[in-house]
Amino acid sequence: DLVTLESKATDEPTLAVPAPNGWEYSEAMNSPVIRGAVANVGLRANDFTPNAVVTLEDLTGKVASAQQGIDAEIASVEQGGMAVESRTAGTVCGHPSSTITYTLQNRPVTALIAGVEAGPKIWATVLTIQTAEPGNPAYTAGKQAILEGFQFRLPGNSR
Numbered sequence: 001d002l003v004t005l006e007s008k009a010t011d012e013p014t015l016a017v018p019a020p021n022g023w024e025y026s027e028a029m030n031s032p033v034i035r036g037a038v039a040n041v042g043l044r045a046n047d048f049t050p051n052a053v054v055t056l057e058d059l060t061g062k063v064a065s066a067q068q069g070i071d072a073e074i075a076s077v078e079q080g081g082m083a084v085e086s087r088t089a090g091t092v093c094g095h096p097s098s099t100i101t102y103t104l105q106n107r108p109v110t111a112l113i114a115g116v117e118a119g120p121k122i123w124a125t126v127l128t129i130q131t132a133e134p135g136n137p138a139y140t141a142g143k144q145a146i147l148e149g150f151q152f153r154l155p156g157n158s159r
Contacts, residue, residue, distance in 0.1 A: 018149035050131035066115030069124040
């Protein structure tokens with residue numbers, strides 16, 4: 001199942017996050033930046049429920065390109081005190097992206113960061129997924145489905 005996340009303005013990119021079997025959509029944490037989350041209560045371990053949280057940020061006027069937006073999001077992780085352990089360039093729906101890994105509160109985190117230039121606007125989205133049991137095969141399968149199926153499209157555009 002693919003959950004299309006609510007937009008706050010008509011010019012925003014459309015975000016859609018997969019909710020694989022066992023993963024439930026929640027808007028409990030939604031804010032102007034957080035657009036939605038999916039979590040798998042059935043995989044809860046060590047007082048932590050595996051989750052994937054999606055954010056969207058308007059970086060217009062703060063960066064000059066989609067790639068600079070991605071770099072700025074990675075820099076903010078590092079400024080938060082986390083050491084980026086790996087970084088892999090890619091694309092999401094044809095837009096530049098980077099997938100990074102780091103550790104937060106002794107939990108492994110994977111973040112898929114994508115940027116897009118839409119006319120005068122520059123947007124960045126971050127899909128952050130984490131668990132307390134990274135070796136759990138059900139988590140690993142869900143994580144892959146979420147990362148591979150995440151969508152980031154311009155308004156009125158299929159890409």
